[in-house]
Amino acid sequence: EVQLLESGGDLLQPGGSLTLSCAASGFTFSNYAMSWVRQAPGKGLEWVSGISGSGDRTEYADSVKGRFTISRDNSKNTLNLQMNSLRAEDTAVYHCAKDQRMLVRGRDWYFDLWGRGTQVTVSS
Amino acid sequence: DIVMTQSPDSLAVSLGERATINCKSSQSVLYTSNNKNYLAWYQQKPGQPPKLLIYWASTRESGVPDRFSGSGSGTDFTLTINGLQAEDVAVYYCQQYYTTPFFGPGTKVDIK
Numbered sequence: 001e002v003q004l005l006e007s008g009g010d011l012l013q014p015g016g017s018l019t020l021s022c023a024a025s026g027f028t029f030s031n032y033a034m035s036w037v038r039q040a041p042g043k044g045l046e047w048v049s050g051i052s053g054s055g056d057r058t059e060y061a062d063s064v065k066g067r068f069t070i071s072r073d074n075s076k077n078t079l080n081l082q083m084n085s086l087r088a089e090d091t092a093v094y095h096c097a098k099d100q101r102m103l104v105r106g107r108d109w110y111f112d113l114w115g116r117g118t119q120v121t122v123s124s
Numbered sequence: 125d126i127v128m129t130q131s132p133d134s135l136a137v138s139l140g141e142r143a144t145i146n147c148k149s150s151q152s153v154l155y156t157s158n159n160k161n162y163l164a165w166y167q168q169k170p171g172q173p174p175k176l177l178i179y180w181a182s183t184r185e186s187g188v189p190d191r192f193s194g195s196g197s198g199t200d201f202t203l204t205i206n207g208l209q210a211e212d213v214a215v216y217y218c219q220q221y222y223t224t225p226f227f228g229p230g231t232k233v234d235i236k
Contacts, residue, residue, distance in 0.1 A: 046227065047225040107225075111166075
């Protein structure tokens, strides 16, 4: 079955760190760019970060640049998001999402497969 | 960033009637070298992740009912649902991918 399954969400204090993971199955993971998209409670979608299929290109939203690091392990079909210096405004459900097209070299990503997400809450 | 806006924020439509959602980008998302608009539409139902409906502004994703259609070019786009069904109650988002992805704020569709 084609699916994405996120894990790693937690409740933590401002300034803390956390790593999210996304396990992919049912498709050739290394052929597709992947992204993290978050959704704050009752709010809309915010793209956070993306990575090319080979892992050689990464992009970040300005709101997380310098604090978050995206990576992938194509041998384990896993996408990761290392989050440091967390703030209250980072509170959200974090979804991993797969680009629809194979072997996209640019950052023109749109998403045909989404995970259900993992909750990150930052609060003192 | 290319920022997206949507209108209306919400709308209520009778079953079987037409729903129209507008999306506007702060800059053109038409890439002239291939004449493609880098614009996608998603549907999100409560408690579910988003579902891709439309890409390249007007290409329907596989399995999406043909009552959903996308149109527009440059900076102005429309998602139309012809013959609204009860299962279409959801929030709809546009997203540009001309630069790093950016979503619109969403439009909530309900039954009148």
